[in-house]
Amino acid sequence: MSISSNRYDPWTRLGLLTKELERVFDPRLANNEDASNVATCDWVPAVDIKEEAERFLIHADIPGVDPKDIDITMENGVLTLRGQRSSERREAADGWKRVERTHGSFYRRFGLPDTADASRISARGQNGVLEIVIPKQERAAPRKITVSAE
Numbered sequence: 001m002s003i004s005s006n007r008y009d010p011w012t013r014l015g016l017l018t019k020e021l022e023r024v025f026d027p028r029l030a031n032n033e034d035a036s037n038v039a040t041c042d043w044v045p046a047v048d049i050k051e052e053a054e055r056f057l058i059h060a061d062i063p064g065v066d067p068k069d070i071d072i073t074m075e076n077g078v079l080t081l082r083g084q085r086s087s088e089r090r091e092a093a094d095g096w097k098r099v100e101r102t103h104g105s106f107y108r109r110f111g112l113p114d115t116a117d118a119s120r121i122s123a124r125g126q127n128g129v130l131e132i133v134i135p136k137q138e139r140a141a142p143r144k145i146t147v148s149a150e
Contacts, residue, residue, distance in 0.1 A: 015044065042104025043085070045130075049110070056116060056134040060108070063128030064101070070130065074118045079134070081108045 050057040060081060062070070070083040085103045112118070112134065120135045 041107040043102035043106050044108060045081070045106055047108065054136055056112070056136070058110065058130075058132040058134070060130040060132070061128065062106075062125065062130050064103075065106075065125075065128075065130075067125045070123075070125070072121075072123055072132065074112075074121060077112050077114070077116075079110045079112055079121070079132070081130075081132075082106070 045060045045062050047061070048057075048059045050059075058079075062083065062085070065083055065085045069086070070081065073080045073082075082105070084105050115136045117135045117137045121132065123130060123132045125131070
């Protein structure tokens with residue numbers, strides 16, 4: 001009996017559809033500013049995004065990724081995550097029958113709203129989860145303008 005390493009995963013197709021819909025409906029991605037994720041991305045970390053009163057939170061699943069191998073940048077309203085998950089070489093002689101955990105580079109981009117304060121973004125990794133905190137800008141208080149008589 002042979003064990004096949006090719007496995008059908010229906011969620012892969014759903015992920016591709018989601019990416020395409022994001023590209024179509026996000027104007028920053030529609031002009032294909034950076035399509036390098038298609039050619040250079042080996043895997044895509046799953047993320048949860050939450051909006052709170054004072055901040056946005058992004059939790060990305062990155063088990064096995066060393067924090068020094070993660071690059072987070074913010075430019076033109078787009079937050080970009082790039083990184084690398086290293087893998088030990090596994091030979092059939094070592095007894096491995098199946099290897100499903102993906103390794104290699106990852107790439108994700110997120111369009112941020114105008115309310116995000118790019119200068120105060122912070123990130124930390126713990127237990128295989130990367131948490132990115134994006135504070136919201138403080139709202140300017142309305143100012144009353146007095147009209148003077150001439």
